[in-house]
Amino acid sequence: MTDNQLLKEKHVEYIINLDKKKEDFEYWVTEHLRMNGMYWGLSALSILNSIDKMNKEETIEWVLSCQQPNGGFSGNNQHDDHLLSTLSAVQILLQFDALDRLNIDAVVDYVVSLQQPDGSFFGDRWGEVDTRFTYCAVSILSLLNKLDKINQDKVVEFIGKCRNFDGGYGCLPGAESHAGQTFTCIGTLAILHRLHEIDIDTIGWWLCERQLPNGGLNGRPEKSSDVCYSWWVLSSLSAIDRLHWIDQDKLRSYIIDCQDQETGGIADKPQDLPDVFHTFFGLCGLSLMGYYNLEHIDPVYALPTKTLRKLKHLNLTWNKH
């Protein structure tokens, strides 16, 4: 357990067997998130260089079947559209090199229709606002090379309103700083090439304070450590080029301790049950820190760098890989 070994084969096994347990309670209470789950699983396989283990054609067909008449994607066939699942759909198709099979104009119209006069985005037609939705919208449009369809200055203005005195960002203006929301806001600014709007010293300090003596990271003060923050905190630090402000060896050991030695997969905390979400984000953390020869993941788009390099219109100023 202390030999810091990454169980690559077991993690691949764990991920490809995930979809086969339809009789479980777990299946029913997560089926509405299947699009996100598919993206987490597929991208985890990408990091492990095993994307060919996934049934490509079947997955593409299923993703396309989730596009709704308004252009947005739902989390599964029987659900309503949302920006969160729409981003996952685009990310999956891109990794399968299948964007040409997508009705791109419909997606773009859908995303554009959700921007509000103050620059924020609704998550769907029901009107909730959250910086996560801003990130989804901006990421989708940038991957599809359609950023010019929205008011980018207004986006930046809105993100600025969500910034707090500790340098972190919340889900809405005034909301408490949260590492997950900080990732979405820094990511948005990076994609729009406005990283200079960030007070790097202050947010960098707040982010590196998230590391606990056990090496793991938390998302807010006095919360316990959790593997998914190896992504939210680490990607933010990486985007502002301050990855070295935390102790990376200690974080590596923490993630490794969260592996399930029997079944494969990574849990939120040591000894907990693994799930696909934490498996993906644990691998992302290890990839960002450059351990184990994993495929490099981009800290802003949460996609493999080599996939993004194929999109010539992108300029990944923060990514040296």
Add this chain to the structure above:
Amino acid sequence: MNGKELHQQLNELFEQNPNIDELGLISSRNSAFDSNSAFILAENNTKIGISFSCITELYSYCFNQFNIERKKFTSSHSDQILNKSLDLLTRTILFINAENITALNIRKQLILNGYNEHLKEIKLLNLIFTKHPKSGDAWTHRRWVLTNYKDSFHNKGSNSEEQTSLSIQDELKVCKRVAEIYPKNYYAWTHRFYILKNQPRDILLDDLKTIKDWINRNISDYCGYHHRYLIITTLIQNDENQNNNNNNNNQTQKEQSIDLLRNEIKMIQDLIEFYPGHESPWNYLRTLTRYYCTLDIKDKEQFLAEQFVFTQKVIQDRDSSYYDKQISYCYRYLITLIYQLGFSQSAEEKHQLLNNLKNQIPNQSEFWEYLESSK
């Protein structure tokens, strides 16, 4: 029992016991269950437990049936039998999975077509929160219901004041209850400020009193401190906006708000000394101090000197059993005073402080190095 029968039985229980206000999912090994019963009522039929053993059956039936009936649903014409069935199916779905956004969205449409009432929906959400306090989608749905409720009053042209002020108190109560079920609940606290942000001064001041008691019992929950920060800064900001609209009488009120901030800083220092070794109050003190220094105040130097005296007092108080933690947070605070707010210290003292930090918080050595090199 199959899923359909389970669903029907659950509906009957709710019809017979309209006062159910707490929901639980219970493992069937629990001795309160005899092996045949899927549901159990307790405390004068106000609490209901659903046996975990029947949950997959119940959920999969309701979800499949919901998908069949949803296809018949249109917003243009309203079929009461269909409305009722969708209402009950989505209710059971949300008892088990409050994140099913498609079920939540149908419930919005049942309000729009007049089948469901807003207040009834809020009551149902209160019940759902007793089991799913951290469901972001359920909180989102709640905000939609409240917004739509307000809009519907405006549309009718009636005076909504009395109605909405009633619901503010209800909302604050729910936020507090949920924050207690699940500490550090980001959703509940974000919702609390969403409800309060445009309220008049006296309501904001009242809430500050309410939360004072709460943080004394939840020292390590940053949410409560952040909420106080929002109220205090909102009050100061409101005063400033009024001043800009040349309202001269406002000067004393503005001073009162600044006093509020000074008292808050004093209060949090007392708390830090009384409950040593917690990160949250220290972070809060740091945020308040940074904020104070952005205001147009004359005594900034004096203020920073007082803060410095406070840190020296903490450093000398070696009796505390949490001295190591307390001192590392205290050093961090000193860094803010010196490196961010310009409190002047000799190079020798700065060097000593950063050395201490490298020992206390070695994880962040690179950051302390960075400060050292940046001067």
